[in-house]
Amino acid sequence: MRWIGIRTADIDPALRQTFERHGVGTMQALLASHDRVFEHEGYGIDAKSVRDSLLAWLTEQYDREERKETWHITMEVAIALFVGIEVIHLLTR
DSSP, X not given: OOSSOOOOOOOOHHHHHHHHHHOHHHHHXXXXXXXXXXXXXXXXXXXXXXXXXXXXXXXXXXXXXHHHHHHHHHHHHHHHHHHHHHHHHHHTO
């Protein structure tokens, strides 16, 4: 569970923008496939040549999703707790 910290990828801003434009699923598929070429600034670039940056960016995206899920679970537990306290309070009147 991750409440606060995210491992931030220290990568080129233009490369980050390209990764974000293509999305997590596409970039993961490029790493797994044999045809690894994607468009970056008008040129075809091999995913293998930016593998370290891509893996760091994917880790960052995973951390963001994990943090979001952790906060959703935390809020659900808090709401359930408050509802439970209110029900107990109403029953003990």
